[in-house]
Amino acid sequence: KNQVEQSPQSLIILEGKNCTLQCNYTVSPFSNLRWYKQDTGRGPVSLTIMTFSENTKSNGRYTATLDADTKQSSLHITASQLSDSASYICVCSGGYNKLIFGAGTRLAVHP
């Protein structure tokens, strides 16, 4: 069964600290994986896409990794800011015209 599981469900960190969010997937065939950020009261916005051949990709303070062998991806946030408080959603594309969504990780950054 195609599934995307994210951990932790929620996370609280202090401003300036780093954190890592996890995404494990069992999607076959696998095409790509995308991370979205969803601010409260807004729609999700794409942060980055990871393909089968990519291991690491950075977008500012966000660094995504992908291990296609273990079917795991992570999103690392460096030097967190209050504006990083949001839900982070992992989405896999696995063919058959389907996107498979994770349930998201809710991150709260406290001053």
Added chain:
Amino acid sequence: DTAVSQTPKYLVTQMGNDKSIKCEQNLGHDTMYWYKQDSKKFLKIMFSYNNKELIINETVPNRFSPKSPDKAHLNLHINSLELGDSAVYFCASSQESPGAGWSPLHFGNGTRLTVT
């Protein structure tokens, strides 16, 4: 310039009523979607249209009927609203065919539907 806009932002109504949510995108995308986000924040696909043609129709009660008058608009009409319909509904668009994932989804800011 709002890329994907949906109205209204909030919708409070009583059980049994019929309501519509409108969505428009100015990105020139061929594909539009409706997603439902439940209280646990899980996003679930409802419908997908490509160039006004229905492509994806997930297991959704037939009280929900999407309508695409042109490729820039995808409206959602809901008949006989039930308590369980309460959720946030997101419209989205993308440049490519549904599910490919190579182009990002562009979401509207959601419509929070509360059925009392």
